[in-house]
Amino acid sequence: GAGVSQTPSNKVTEKGKYVELRCDPISGHTALYWYRQSLGQGPEFLIYFQGTGAADDSGLPNDRFFAVRPEGSVSTLKIQRTERGDSAVYLCASSLYAGAGETQYFGPGTRLLVL
Amino acid sequence: KQEVTQIPAALSVPEGENLVLNCSFTDSAIYNLQWFRQDPGKGLTSLLLIQSSQREQTSGRLNASLDKSSGRSTLYIAASQPGDSATYLCAVSQLTSGTYKYIFGTGTRLKVLA
Secondary structure (H helix, E strand, O other): OOOOEEEOOEEEEOOOOOEEEEEEOOOOOOEEEEEEEOOOOOOEEEEEEEOOEEEEOOOOOOOOEEEEOOOOOOEEEEEOOOOHHHOEEEEEEEEOOOOOOOOOEEOOOEEEEEO | OOOEEEEOOEEEEEOOOOEEEEEEEOOOOOOEEEEEEEOOOOOEEEEEEEEOOOOEEEEOOEEEEEEOOOOEEEEEEOOOOHHHOEEEEEEEEEEEOOEEEEEEOOOEEEEEEO
């Protein structure tokens, strides 16, 4: 594919609702990452997938956050019982494989606003 | 814990000036360092990637240097243009808990005045 794509580009929801954010990585990339960028901050790591499995979810802030990658390609980040503090830009990145010095390619992000 | 700091936080310069953005990191055990550009409301655009064994990379008017032992990188922008106005982020790739993650700075917001 041309690059990493993310949908929706913007999402407005009410506190307490459930949201799903989708990431379509570059075709053939085995590694997929989710990052969260709060206003005025740099992105922070959330979770990393190698193939279908979540190899490292140490960055997820709490158990309201969950992500899947069932077929080793598209990934969905799921947030339950959203809170206003969840408002941020959620960035997805992919790389050909997860190795030293490997470049991660970032998508345009999903801007989530929780009212 | 790796910390990445970018100075200055904001910068406003007249068009045509050469400028330097600074990035420092506390742990030199990195695999690469990448400079990104982020326009308002947009994602990250990769500008330059420097592998840990390299000292610098150049692309057009941009030059990035890396001094891994001292924990520093600089992004040099020559002959700045209004179109260069954006936030510039640096990120280091580090192995943490078995994962190669990017650790980002908070960015430098650049405004180039016409």
